[in-house]
Amino acid sequence: MKRMNRVVLVVFSFFLFTAFSAQAVEYEFDKAHSSFRFGVQHIFSTVSGHFEDYSGKVVFDPANLSDSTFHFVIEVKSVQTQIGKRDNHLRSGDFFDAGKYPQITFASNAVTHVGGPNYNVAGKLTMKNVSKDIVLPVVYHGTKGHPMEKSKNVAGFDASVTINRLDYHVGDGKFFDMGVVGKDVNIFVSLEMLSKK
Amino acid sequence: MPPIEDKAGALSPAMRNLIRALIIVLVLGFFIGAACIPFFYQSTSMWYKFGVDRILLRTGKVIGMLAASLLLLQLLLAANLKIVTVVFPRPKLIKLHKFNAGLLAVLALIHPLFIFAPEDISTIPLEWKYWPEIVGAFLLLLIWFIFTTGRWREFLQLSFPAWRLFHRIAVITAFFLLALHVFFVSDTFQAGLPRYAVFLSLGSYFCLWLWLRIRTFLGK
Numbered sequence: 017m018k019r020m021n022r023v024v025l026v027v028f029s030f031f032l033f034t035a036f037s038a039q040a041v042e043y044e045f046d047k048a049h050s051s052f053r054f055g056v057q058h059i060f061s062t063v064s065g066h067f068e069d070y071s072g073k074v075v076f077d078p079a080n081l082s083d084s085t086f087h088f089v090i091e092v093k094s095v096q097t098q099i100g101k102r103d104n105h106l107r108s109g110d111f112f113d114a115g116k117y118p119q120i121t122f123a124s125n126a127v128t129h130v131g132g133p134n135y136n137v138a139g140k141l142t143m144k145n146v147s148k149d150i151v152l153p154v155v156y157h158g159t160k161g162h163p164m165e166k167s168k169n170v171a172g173f174d175a176s177v178t179i180n181r182l183d184y185h186v187g188d189g190k191f192f193d194m195g196v197v198g199k200d201v202n203i204f205v206s207l208e209m210l211s212k213k
Numbered sequence: 214m215p216p217i218e219d220k221a222g223a224l225s226p227a228m229r230n231l232i233r234a235l236i237i238v239l240v241l242g243f244f245i246g247a248a249c250i251p252f253f254y255q256s257t258s259m260w261y262k263f264g265v266d267r268i269l270l271r272t273g274k275v276i277g278m279l280a281a282s283l284l285l286l287q288l289l290l291a292a293n294l295k296i297v298t299v300v301f302p303r304p305k306l307i308k309l310h311k312f313n314a315g316l317l318a319v320l321a322l323i324h325p326l327f328i329f330a331p332e333d334i335s336t337i338p339l340e341w342k343y344w345p346e347i348v349g350a351f352l353l354l355l356i357w358f359i360f361t362t363g364r365w366r367e368f369l370q371l372s373f374p375a376w377r378l379f380h381r382i383a384v385i386t387a388f389f390l391l392a393l394h395v396f397f398v399s400d401t402f403q404a405g406l407p408r409y410a411v412f413l414s415l416g417s418y419f420c421l422w423l424w425l426r427i428r429t430f431l432g433k
Contacts, residue, residue, distance in 0.1 A: 105261055
């Protein structure tokens with residue numbers, strides 16, 4: 017009977033452990049060390065910028081990708097390229113039309129492991145009411161105890177993808193036709209995400 | 214207010230006409246030159262505007278230049294300079310000074326409306342990098358404050374000495390705000406002829422103001 021109890025206890029503990037370990041972890045942004053950046057060609061050079069204001073939720077567990085999600089909301093009016101007048105122009109109807117379309121969103125619908133630290137996050141990118149399916153190749157750098165904050169874990173992600181801004185009606189193409197602003201925009205996402213231990 | 218003396222009798226009519234014509238040509242040249250800057254030295258922000266947007270932006274800049282020129286001219290009209298009062302009667306100069314104040318207030322108000330018309334102003338965040346525009350907003354408020362306190366001084370029950378003191382302080386503050394706004398708000402004034410022209414205009418204004426203060430201090 018005693019032996020039977022032990023077996024039940026071990027089996028129960030195993031299920032309890034696997035149930036908890038399979039629970040994907042929800043992360044919050046460490047905004048001081050995260051960024052949503054972009055680069056776009058201007059005649060010959062590349063103009064870089066970023067969005068200061070963003071929010072969202074990352075739920076990720078390499079062992080439970082079916083429950084992992086990436087959801088980002090970017091506030092368009094927080095666009096920064098170091099030149100105020102250019103930022104105003106980007107917010108205007110010539111590009112983002114921030115008054116009418118204040119947010120850019122990305123919502124994942126599947127996360128798959130490609131190999132090593134590489135994952136593909138498939139989802140919908142929505143800009144100016146145009147939604148397109150894209151695949152965001154993500155490099156997962158791992159999770160560890162935060163060296164500066166003992167009560168938290170930190171996870172690192174990097175992602176980059178190139179999109180055609182004209183697909184999302186970010187600009188009507190006149191600046192592209194004039195050879196001034198390129199249509200391909202390189203997006204770089206670098207995240208340090210925090211979770212409770 | 215002390216009685217205003219007409220000093221026009223000191224010169225021959227021909228000489229008076231010549232000086233008058235010279236002053237008018239100089240002032241008109243100053244205004245035309247200022248209004249031409251947005252056409253001949255366009256800022257990079259103009260490159261990306263087309264059609265109506267470009268017209269609005271350029272008009273806004275021209276109006277801004279005219280408002281700035283009027284602001285500088287105001288001191289010349291009120292300075293009671295012998296070379297001016299000898300050919301233009303002082304009552305007319307003061308009348309023009311008051312008319313210009315109203316015109317300047319209206320132009321200063323229209324200027325940002327045209328500048329921001331092509332943009333969606335509601336999406337522009339209040340950030341440090343927009344400080345030249347914020348300085349411009351303070352300048353606009355100050356110009357209207359100067360204008361309303363001057364226009365309705367008696368209604369506001371301000372004594373003439375108190376108003377004059379306030380007016381002098383407010384005007385020199387407006388001058389410094391104007392200098393900051395013009396030099397930093399547009400890349401047109403980062404280099405070249407527009408920068409030197411603004412330096413020369415502001416420098417001349419400041420020298421005249423300084424001289425007037427010294428003249429007042431010495432009681433002349």
